[in-house]
Amino acid sequence: MPRIVADWLADHVELPADLTTEQLAADLVRVGLEEEEIHAAAVTGPLVVGRVLAMTPEPQKNGKTINWCLVDVGPEHNATQIKGVDDADVPPGGARGVVCGAHNFGVGDLVVVSLPGTVLPGGFAIAARKTYGHTSDGMICSVRELGIGDDHDGILVLTRAGFAEADLTPGQSATELLGLGDEVLEINVTPDRGYAFSYRGVAREYAHSTGAAFTDKGLPTGAEPTATPDGFVVEVDDAAPIDGRVGCDRFVTRVVRGIDPSAPTPAWMKRRLEGSGMRSISLAVDVTNYVMLDLGQPLHAYDLAAVAAPVVVRRAAPGERLTTLDDVDRALDAQDLLITDSPDGARGSRVLGLAGVMGGESSEVSASTTDVLVEAAHFDPVSVARTARRHKLPSEAAKRFERGVDPRLPAVAAQRVVELLVELAGGTADPAVSDLDTTTAPTPIAFDVTLPSRTAGVPYTREQVVGTLAEIGCTVTGAGEVVEVTPPSWRPDLVEPATLVEEVVRIVGYDQIPSVLPAAPGGRGLTPEQRTRRSVARALADAGLVEVLSYPFMGPADLDVLGLPADDPRRTALRLANPIADDRPSMRTSVLVTLLETARRNVARGLDDVAVFELGLVTHPAPDAPAAPQLPVGVRPSEADLAALDAAVPPQPRQVAGVLSGNRVPAGWWGAGRPTDWTDALSAARTVAEVARTEVVVANDPTRMPWHPGRCARLELTDGRVVGHAGELHPKVVEALGLPARTAAFELDLSLLVEAADGEPVAARPVSAFPAAKEDFAFVVDAGVPAAEVEAAVVAGAGELLEDVRLFDVFTGPQVGEGKKSLAYSLRLRAADRTLSADDVRAVRDGVVKSAAEQVGAVLRG
Structure with a gap:
């Protein structure tokens, strides 16, 4: 995010003398540049310029030598008496006694002194303290201690850092001199407004907000020299443009000769760069960064002696590599746009840098560079963005190019760099200029x-x-x-x-823009499907399950774990063009696939007793489905286009699934807990069907993965359509997922249940005031007969007097015979208009026994 130094902004737009950082932030917010953070002053308290008056080296027992210094810090701060110093040795104007361990300064030097009460970056408070036999009444500061660089080897001597001695006076504020008391505003810039990554752009927005006078320093003035025949030769050879857009449509070069490589970056420039969040490197590099921040045009400086004409802008060839300025060796991609030169006459054979992203080591400006080649180019935003992301290089140049840079800026920015290098480094502008320009004017609207x-x-x-x-x-x-x-x-x-x-x-x-609350139209509410979804979620939550949401993406490995056959329809999935994760590139075809991953994660983190459910969409693409059309933007699609788009959308039914593991009833003082089994999953599935007001029939399904072949129930509608499955998961699936043994699960097609639901309003049933009669039956049936079929036979035989039926016992053993089982049912009978007689109960009993014998071959157990 850009950081704004107010006095730099004032170079472009008129600012009020009393403008605060908070007011500046508010002014910019009005035009959409949001405040990210206000960075407080780096230093508080009395930080001043001091002149070293006396300096006495004092060797210590530990082998270290310290300097006992007398420093003139101005009449306001000097002391006329210094503890441990004879009054006769104190200068007439007074001084401060300071202990310092550095040795890179001497008597007469102007330094930065933090007096007691100063707080340096990092919360380092300065106070008078006794050390090495003296009372040090302050501290002479290094660059690192001031937070303006990494140099900690010696003291900051101001005259060596670019400050003129005539402009320095002992006692003057070093906080203002170094810009350490400035608050800095950091703003958030949206991707479509790349011009605001410059002081030029932010100043324009401030002028829009306040009406302040704005001077655009990025417009060509006519002072920029035009291309000359002897300009440094540049060629663009983009044989593989992206989406038909050539990677570079303008390339300006300028040459500055005879610069002083030892010339320091002036203090004012260094302060502005560091306040804007950039580190000072060297004068030539600092100048290009300064102009980039100022105008918004990224630039690059080459050591002219290390570059051979012609410079060729081209795409990377197979196998090419580049060591960038961050010392990383990178394998280049065929879509990377490169800056190359031509050593030994081999055109474009050596890679100099990634265009618009970062330069390479081979031609960087060094401490011996005297002749500089300045590059100011305009690159395609898409090409730069892809290269920066491919190599994970979000450089300052790439941030600007990928958001769009003014194509009229290169010549203006290059001229500004030349002027600064001539002024600050003593260079001479070479009259040779190259300007390869194929830019086009903006399209009218x-x-x-x-x-x-x-x-x-x-x-x-x-x-x-x-x-x-x-x-x-x-x-x-x-x-x-x-x-x-x-x-x-x-x-x-x-x-x-x-x-x-x-x-x-x-x-x-x-x-x-007025805030208008739209009136809610009457007569609208939840659809039947929405009401059912909410009712199902409440019912499952009331039953002790926790609703979760999982990402609706899956991969082949997720289906392999579930043991699905190769021809299972659930393996036909819709693959995403740009998946979030490479191992889950497809839309899920079953909610249970992603829900099991959620259960596994909970178990892996120590939660063994899991009962979770999810309602979500699944995608079932047809193998022969038509491809979705590419619709135009800016106009309403035709009815035919919308119909084609609708036809290409695959069915997306809504499913509800649940997973239960561990104990269904926890252990406690009341006794041992009850582990989850397949009946809990079936019970939850029945609850869903009951809430959806849909009658389902339960049958055994020994082939449906990922369920256990002997403990899987298939739930069907009365017309035979399958709506889901419930039961215990297959042992191999449980082991592969790391779930507790005998984990159970259910999965239902909620959309199909809603479609088949009875749409009639629920009618209240009258409550009978007459007493109930109870009858118990124990039937012996073949072990393979589902309990649901026996129950259906009991219900059919009991007739209209049956109020409730419940299976309360299942028994197998030699008493009932091999291959048999006993199922015991409790019936509650009641009439609405009378007390049941013995004959009524006997008739129900006979009907139940007869129906069970005829429908499932049940024998009443004696």
Whole structure:
């Protein structure tokens, strides 16, 4: 995020003398540049310039030598009496006694002194303290202690750091001199407004917000020299453009000869760079960074002696590598746009850098560089963005290029760099200039001046709309309602009428848009499916299950763990074009797939007793489904386009699934807990069907993975359509997922249940005031007969007097015979209009026994 130093911003726009950082942030917020953070002053307290008056080396027993110094820190801060120093030895104007362990300074040098009460970066408070036999009344500071660099080897001597001695006076504020008392505003810039990554752009926005006078220093003035025949030769050879866009459409070079490689970066420039979040490196590099921050044009400085003409801008060839300025050796991709040169006459054979991202080591400016080649180019945003992400290099240059840089800036920025190198490094501008320019002017936009009013609901006048567009730099022609708007070169985001509407609304003020609460239309509520979904979720939660949400993505490995056969329809999945994770590239075809992963994660973190459920969509693509059409933007699609799009969307039914493991009833003082088994999963599935008001039939299903072949129930509608399965998971699946033994699960097609639901309102059943009669039956049946079939036979035989039936015992053993089992049912009988007689109960009993014998071959157990 850009950091804004106020006095630098004032180079471009008129700022009030009493402007605070908070007010600056508020002014910029009005035009959409949000405050990220206000960085407080780095130093507080009395930090001053001091002149060393006396310096006495004192060897110590530990082998170290310290310096006992008398420092003039100005009349306001000097002391006329110094503890341990004879009054006769104190200078007439007074001084401060300071102990210092550094040796890179001497008598007469001007240094930075932090007096008692100063707080340096990192919360380091300075106080008078006794050390090495003296009372040190302050501290002489290094660059690192001041937080403006990493050098900790010696003291900061101001005259060696670029400050003129005539401008320095003992006692003056070093906080102001070094900019350490400045608050810095950090702002958040949206991706479509890359021009705000420069002081030029932020100043323009401040002028829009406040009406302050703005001077655009990024416009060509005519002082920039034009290309000459002897300019450094540059060629663009982009044989593999991205989406038809050539990677480089402008490349300007300038040459500055005879610079002083030892010339320091002036203090004012260093302070501005560091306040803006950039580290000072060397004068040539600092100048290019300074101009980039100032105008928004990334630049690069080469050691002219290390570059051989012609420079060729091309794509990478197979096997090429580059060691970038961060000392990382990188394998290059065929889509990487490169800056290359031609040593030994081999055209474009040596890679100098990644275009718009980062330069290479071979041609970087060094401490011996005297002749500099300045590059100012314009690169394709998509090409730069892909290269930066491919190599994980979010450089300052890449941040700007990928958001769009003004193509008219290269010549202006290059001229500014040349001027600074001539002024600060003593160089001479070479008259040779190259400017390879194939840029095109922005495309005009036909714009209806009434569109902003119709979009925002604010009555903007024609004058407001046209004036606002002109204020942001657009050229507006035409006299009617529809005008022609040509965006400025620094606004590549303005490409259609909607973007112009946004600018009008933004500049006039978002606060002008009224807040209107729309009236809620009557007669609308939840759909039957929405009501059912909510009821199912409440019922499962009431049953002790916890609702979770999982990502709806899966991979082949997730299905392999479940043991699905190769021809299982659940393996036919919709693959995403840009998946979040490479191992889960497809949309799920079963909620249970992702829910089991959630259960596994909980168990792995120590939660053995798991009971979770999820309601979610699944995707079932048809193998022969048509491809989705690419619809146009900016216009409403035709009915045929919408129909084709709808036909390409695969079915997405909603499922509900649950996983239960560990103890269903925990152990406690009341006794041992009850472990989860397959009946709990079946019970939960029955609850879902009951809440959905759908009658289901339960049957055994020995082939459905991932369930146990002997403990899996298939749930069907009365018309035979399968709506889901419930039961114990297969032991191999449980082992592969690391779940507790005998984990159970269920999965139902909730959309199908809703479709088959009885749409009639629920009728209240009258409560009978007559007593109930109870009868118990124990039937012996074949071991393979499902209990549900026996129960269905009991219900059919009991007739209308049956109020409730419950299975309360299952028994196997030699008493009932091999291959048999005993199922015991408890029936509650009641009539609505009378007390049941013995004959009524006998008739029900006979009917139940007869029906069970006929339908499932049950024999009443004696």
